[in-house]
Amino acid sequence: MAQNWYPIINEDLCANCNTCVDFCPNGVYVAGDFHPMVVKPENCVEFCRGCSKVCPNDAITYFGDNHN
Ligand code: SF4
Ligand code: SF4
Secondary structure (H helix, E strand, O other): OOOOOEEEEOOOOOOOOOHHHHHOOOOOEEOOOOOOEEOOHHHOOOOOOHHHHHOOOOOEEEEOOOOO
């Protein structure tokens, strides 16, 4: 459980490429019509930043990240 750490997508920056959906091994995201949806935030691994590193648009930040 990592309810204190999960991704937040900036809808204005997201290109809906689904790179983050395909990358995350924990099913945190599902694809959506306009941007992926964070459906299982409790599956996110605290301090993992994998999806933000692969996002081509820098559209992902994290709830719980003081450096946002
Ligand atoms: S990788 Fe980035 S741009 Fe692509 S769908 Fe995810 S948040 Fe949006
Ligand atoms: S931070 Fe890691 S575990 Fe959390 S959604 Fe992104 S890739 Fe998945």
